[in-house]
Amino acid sequence: MISLRDVAPPDQEQIREWRNNPEVRKYMYTDHEIGPEEHSAWFSRILRDPSCKYWIIVYDGKDVGVANLYNIDTRNRRCYWGFYIGAKERLRGVGSFAEFSVLRFVFEELKLEKLCGEVLATNQAVINMHKKFGFSEEGLFRKHVFKGGIFADVVCIGILREEWEAKKPEIELKLREKGVL
Numbered sequence: 657m658i659s660l661r662d663v664a665p666p667d668q669e670q671i672r673e674w675r676n677n678p679e680v681r682k683y684m685y686t687d688h689e690i691g692p693e694e695h696s697a698w699f700s701r702i703l704r705d706p707s708c709k710y711w712i713i714v715y716d717g718k719d720v721g722v723a724n725l726y727n728i729d730t731r732n733r734r735c736y737w738g739f740y741i742g743a744k745e746r747l748r749g750v751g752s753f754a755e756f757s758v759l760r761f762v763f764e765e766l767k768l769e770k771l772c773g774e775v776l777a778t779n780q781a782v783i784n785m786h787k788k789f790g791f792s793e794e795g796l797f798r799k800h801v802f803k804g805g806i807f808a809d810v811v812c813i814g815i816l817r818e819e820w821e822a823k824k825p826e827i828e829l830k831l832r833e834k835g836v837l
Contacts, residue, residue, distance in 0.1 A: 658753040658836065660723060663710035668699045670719060674742025683740065683779050687803045709761075713739070713754050715747050723754040725762065734770035735762065749836035751782075755789050756831055759820055769817045776801070777809035790823035791815045 663671070672695040674680055681687050690698075702708055707728045713721040720743035728735040739754045741747060762771045773791070775783050783793070791813040799807035831837040 657716060658750055659714045660711040660754065660757050661714060663703070663712055663722070665703070667712055667719070668696070670742075671695075671699065671722060674722065674740065677742055679744075680740045680742055683776055683782070685801050685803070711757075713741070713750060715743070715750055718743070720747055720750060721754070723758055725758065728766070728768075730768075733768045734772060735766070735768060736772045736774065737762070738773060749831075749834060751785060752831060752834075753836050755785065756827060756837070759789065759815070759824075763817050763820050771815050771820075773813045774810045775813060776803075777811050783811055783813070786813050789815070789827060790819045792819075 672690060672692070675684070675690050675695070702710055702724075708724060708726040709728065710722060710724045712719050713723055721739060721741035723737070723739040725735045725737050737758050739751065739758070741750055759771060762768050771791075772794075773786065774797070775786070777783075777796070787793075792815065793811055794814045795812040797810040797812065800810040801808045828837065
């Protein structure tokens, strides 16, 4: 069983551990080791910032990753999102569950019109996953992030409410057939 639960203060150290995991960090904008003070300041901010929402991804009762919304803009009715899996083992369906759950929350709970994301261009597997959920590539930020001593490109993705509504029944059926939902 896979679920999302709100991030809470006891999650602080686990999230820092995941953010510092080299397999997670290679796909994040920041690639330095995040110290306790830096992480504590970030964690305190996200807990009280109304323009973001963070969840822990739970797989068979075990915390395995984070999904989040940021830059929630109620005036323009859009936001950005991201996720990462911190668990070392491969977990079938976790990314798909997180993506489906976030899409449903954004369009059905928040009533927004657009969900955006930014993915390092080298992370083709995640770009492809987003496309399966109805996201379109909307642009490319060339040499947008300095990582590992070089500049990296970032792919901009987005999905509109009407695109999600058209795609949702097909995705929901596939996820139910696979036992993800």
